[in-house]
Amino acid sequence: MSLLLDNQFTELPPDKSVDTKIFLEAVSHLPSFFDCLGSTVFSVIKSDINGNIMKITAVYNKDPAKYATLQDILEAEREAHAAEWPKVGATLALMWLKRGLRFIQILLQSLADGERDENNPNLIKVNVTKAYEQALKKYHGWLVQKIFNAALIAAPYKSNFLKALSKGEEVKEEDCLANVRQFLVNYTATVDAIYEMYTNLNAELDYTV
Amino acid sequence: MSLLLDNQFTELPPDKSVDTKIFLEAVSHLPSFFDCLGSTVFSVIKSDINGNIMKITAVYNKDPAKYATLQDILEAEREAHAAEWPKVGATLALMWLKRGLRFIQILLQSLADGERDENNPNLIKVNVTKAYEQALKKYHGWLVQKIFNAALIAAPYKSNFLKALSKGEEVKEEDCLANVRQFLVNYTATVDAIYEMYTNLNAELDYTV
Ligand SMILES: CCCCCCCCCCCCC/C=C/[C@@H](O)[C@H](CO[C@@H]1O[C@H](CO)[C@H](O)[C@H](OS(=O)(=O)O)[C@H]1O)NC(=O)CCCCCCCCCCC
Ligand SMILES: CCCCCCCCCCCCC/C=C/[C@@H](O)[C@H](CO[C@@H]1O[C@H](CO)[C@H](O)[C@H](OS(=O)(=O)O)[C@H]1O)NC(=O)CCCCCCCCCCC
Numbered sequence: 001m002s003l004l005l006d007n008q009f010t011e012l013p014p015d016k017s018v019d020t021k022i023f024l025e026a027v028s029h030l031p032s033f034f035d036c037l038g039s040t041v042f043s044v045i046k047s048d049i050n051g052n053i054m055k056i057t058a059v060y061n062k063d064p065a066k067y068a069t070l071q072d073i074l075e076a077e078r079e080a081h082a083a084e085w086p087k088v089g090a091t092l093a094l095m096w097l098k099r100g101l102r103f104i105q106i107l108l109q110s111l112a113d114g115e116r117d118e119n120n121p122n123l124i125k126v127n128v129t130k131a132y133e134q135a136l137k138k139y140h141g142w143l144v145q146k147i148f149n150a151a152l153i154a155a156p157y158k159s160n161f162l163k164a165l166s167k168g169e170e171v172k173e174e175d176c177l178a179n180v181r182q183f184l185v186n187y188t189a190t191v192d193a194i195y196e197m198y199t200n201l202n203a204e205l206d207y208t209v
Numbered sequence: 210m211s212l213l214l215d216n217q218f219t220e221l222p223p224d225k226s227v228d229t230k231i232f233l234e235a236v237s238h239l240p241s242f243f244d245c246l247g248s249t250v251f252s253v254i255k256s257d258i259n260g261n262i263m264k265i266t267a268v269y270n271k272d273p274a275k276y277a278t279l280q281d282i283l284e285a286e287r288e289a290h291a292a293e294w295p296k297v298g299a300t301l302a303l304m305w306l307k308r309g310l311r312f313i314q315i316l317l318q319s320l321a322d323g324e325r326d327e328n329n330p331n332l333i334k335v336n337v338t339k340a341y342e343q344a345l346k347k348y349h350g351w352l353v354q355k356i357f358n359a360a361l362i363a364a365p366y367k368s369n370f371l372k373a374l375s376k377g378e379e380v381k382e383e384d385c386l387a388n389v390r391q392f393l394v395n396y397t398a399t400v401d402a403i404y405e406m407y408t409n410l411n412a413e414l415d416y417t418v
Contacts, residue, residue, distance in 0.1 A: 040418045143360070
């Protein structure tokens with residue numbers, strides 16, 4: 001489970017503010033998550049998420065002190081780009097990034113909870129579909145939804161997916177899932193905090209692509 | 210037709226060598242071609258092609274004199290990366306880029322030649338499918354082919370596509386197609402020369418993605 005445990009998210013402070021630098025460092029390891037899905041088709045998603053991270057990083061690097069927390073970034077951009085905000089800059093990049101993070105969270109949670117298709121216990125289709133429906137579907141037009149359904153066929157077997165998460169090491173499924181559960185604690189708290197921030201700042205949009 | 214005529218390819222010299230700098234400049238305007246297709250779905254293709262161009266540009270910039278022609282690049286990389294070549298560096302990027310260029314060429318040629326579905330004269334599906342089959346299909350596994358078929362539904366009407374090529378100006382279809390024909394002269398010669406070079410250097414691969 002190295003991929004996840006080597007790159008743990010840290011515990012949030014009581015005010016639930018997310019430190020930009022720590023967040024960017026933790027999240028920079030996640031795009032390789034999509035390599036675990038196997039097919040080159042998913043490299044498209046990997047580069048979309050990579051693009052989000054690069055955009056936020058570029059803003060942060062312009063003035064690390066000013067952009068110390070993710071909320072600092074949103075507030076500064078709201079000020080600087082009143083007309084277009086929130087469909088602009090790192091605010092937009094993080095809006096989409098958090099949906100990809102939520103997708104990963106729900107997928108892993110569903111696996112950790114043992115949700116499965118009893119007729120096909122080694123398929124993750126049911127878990128991937130749940131994650132997609134809750135995190136992304138409503139932001140996708142019918143064409144992208146249709147493409148998702150096609151791409152689903154390329155989803156790996158559960159055993160191979162868990163093995164890839166463990167960087168190819170032979171780990172017992174139960175040990176792997178225990179690691180997933182541990183990873184999910186701080187990870188879920190961070191994703192939740194970002195969603196809450198978008199709600200509080202009224203920064204969420206629901207246009208479809 | 211500004212998009213094409215503003216960014217003409219230049220005539221090749223008699224030895225058909227392709228000047229790297231001139232090529233990169235001409236080709237840098239092509240990714241916006243995919244904006245003419247309308248749907249955001251095609252931005253995925255745009256970034257794939259953009260990635261190819263950036264990779265070739267990065268190699269060129271390391272030593273413009275050494276990499277004066279595209280053939281110089283392939284030969285230098287064959288020397289430097291004997292084991293992996295041609296699946297490496299700018300050689301790989303150009304291998305894929307030329308397929309995207311060929312796709313555009315065949316699509317435009319087919320429109321210029323007046324090929325159409327008599328029952329749906331304002332659809333470009335028949336032209337796009339021809340371009341796909343000749344330029345790309347054999348390098349795509351069945352999943353990507355399936356996704357292509359889904360994406361095809363997002364192809365624009367011919368009239369809107371030609372208008373977008375003319376940067377939104379109202380141009381008569383015949384004038385627009387005359388411009389396409391003019392653009393295609395040097396463009397096709399350049400793409401042909403690159404294909405010939407890959408054949409001559411034995412640099413072509415046919416793995417699928
Ligand atoms: C030759 C044939 C070719 C045919 C072409 C077909 C191409 C098909 C493309 C399908 C879509 C691929 C997924 C990418 C979708 C993206 O369009 C969306 C929005 O992307 C956002 O858009 C914003 C502007 O609106 C900004 O540019 C953001 O960029 S910014 O940083 O500049 O602000 C950008 O992330 N991201 C998303 O929906 C996020 C996706 C996360 C995915 C999570 C996992 C799903 C896993 C599924 C597993 C089964
Ligand atoms: C949430 C749901 C999400 C589900 C996810 C679904 C995602 C679906 C993705 C579909 C594929 C999109 C097209 C991209 C395909 C690319 O995979 C291929 C190979 O791409 C090459 O790969 C190499 C390594 O093998 C290097 O990395 C090259 O990169 S390197 O520079 O690093 O060397 C790279 O270009 N390029 C291609 O096939 C080229 C495509 C040109 C397209 C031309 C026009 C087609 C127009 C069609 C109009 C109807």
